[in-house]
Amino acid sequence: MSPKQLQAYASLLVNYCVELQPGERLFVSSTTLAAPLIAALQEAVLKAGGHLEYHLAVEGSAAAYRDYASPEQYAHVGTLYQKAMEEFEAYINIGAPFSLRDEQPAKELRDARRASHKPFHDRYFARTANRDAPGGLKRNTCVFPCPALAEEAGMSLEEYTDFVMQATKATSPDPKAAWLDVRKRQQAVVDRLNSCTEFRYVNPRTDITFTTNGRTWINSDGQTNMPSGEVYTSPEETSVNGTIHFDYPAINSGKVVRGVTLTVKDGYIESWTAEQGQDVLDETFQIEGTRRFGEAAVGTNYTIDRFSKNILFDEKIGGTVHMAIGQSYVQCGGKNQSAVHWDMIADMKNGGRIFADGKEIYRDGRFIAELWPTS
Known part of the structure; x- marks a missing residue:
């Protein structure tokens, strides 16, 4: 990324996505690949009057934990992470992996x-559900363009950066103004959806x-995910x-699952098939809470013009819907709890309808x- 791009991106994250205020603490989690963006964030945070702390994983550390850690060591919850989830006002997670092909740790690990992270996982969801209230957590998930x-995504690094x-x-x-325009446009949709309770994807x-009595549709305008839409x-x-059949591949911990079809009765996923990756589905549905849905959504970002195998971008593709198994969003009124929140995407551009x-x-x-x- 060029210095101009870094400055614009960092300013967007700090001043729009988490709206950092004087005296507030921002915790950033990423890898050392994102160091140029961290430096730009430091400048933006200081200009905003805030404080930046971060954890950057180094290349090889994940493999070391996978190969040598005991379950107790692998389950260790970092001190700074604990404090940030409990007390900090803002959190940005920047995806910048060294590799997406590393062997996964054993299931025991x-x-x-x-299990060890569940209390902080729950605390995170509770605080982000009340983002703007006292004690709330302003958070954003984004990426730093990197070779992996x-x-x-099947692109050169230069293409991917663009x-x-x-x-x-x-x-x-004016990136902030552009996202404020997205907010305004989507609000008309959200107002209509929130006036209804029965929905059908075809x-x-x-x-x-599905129905949404007592639930709320949310306008995702770039403040919790960047990009959004x-x-x-x-x-x-x-x-x-x-x-429901999901046309796009679903990625889980680097494993590709294709052609997923789920059959549901009274909210409970009774059967599932995959054209590829059946074993991944089978294992996932053994985890508590995964056989109910935590999310239903519609992608509206028509500037995302291709599938990139990154759910942060792919679930936003204009002309798609997605549903997620597992953890619900508390801010929507959802009650399902799970350690998993796995989004799967269906194409609606050819004959798709929503009622x-x-x-x-x-x-x-x-x-x-x-x-x-x-x-």
């Missing part, structure tokens, strides 16, 4: 880590329904019925003109 992510900058609107003359291989909710846990309280509000990848004017 992963289970131990999942570029390779996964892709990220376009998707995040960091190349706009395409040639999907017909699934989606509207989402947590369906009533026992209300989901039907079948709200029996009325069609979306066809072939677009909300109706009343909700999403083309001009």
Whole structure:
């Protein structure tokens, strides 16, 4: 990334995404690959009057833990991470992996880590649900363009950097203003969705329904994810019925699962198949809370013009919907709890329709003109 791009991106993250205020503490988690962005963030944080602390993983540390750590060591919860989840006002997680092809730790290690981190996982969800309230946590998830992510997306590093900058609107003359425009446009959709309670997603291989009594649709405008461009909710846990097929590959800990089809009755996933990666699905559905849905959403970012094998971008693709198994969003009113929140994406551009309280509000990848004017 050029110095100009770094400055624009860092300013967007600090001043729009987490809206850091004087005296507030920002915790950043990433790897040493993101060091140039960390330096730019430091400048932006100081200008905002805040304080920056960070944890940067070094190359080889994950492999060392995988090969030599005991379950107790692998489950250790870092002191700074604990304090940040409990007390800091802001948190940014920057994806910048050294590799996406590393061998995964043994299940025993992963289970131990999942159990030890659960209290902080729960605390994170509770605080982010009350972002702007006293004691809330302003958080954002983003990426730093690096060779592993570029390779996964099938792009050169230069192409991938341009892709990220376009998707995040960091190349706009005023990135913050561009995201405020997204907020305004999506609010019209959210207002309509929140006036309804019964929803149906339909395409040639999907017909699934759910209700949202007591739930809220959220306008995701770039403050919790960068990039964003989606509207989402947590369906009533026992209300989901039907079948949904996910056209796009679903990535879980670097493992690719293709052609997933789920059959659901009264909110409970009764059966599942995958054209590739059946074993990954089988293992995942043994984890508590994964056989109910935590999210239903619609992607609205039409500047994300290709699949990149990164859910942060792919779930936002304009013309798609996604549903996530596992953990619900507390801020939506969701009640399902799980250590897993796994998004899966369905294409709606060819024959896809969404109905709200029996009325069609979306066809072939677009909300109706009343909700999403083309001009």
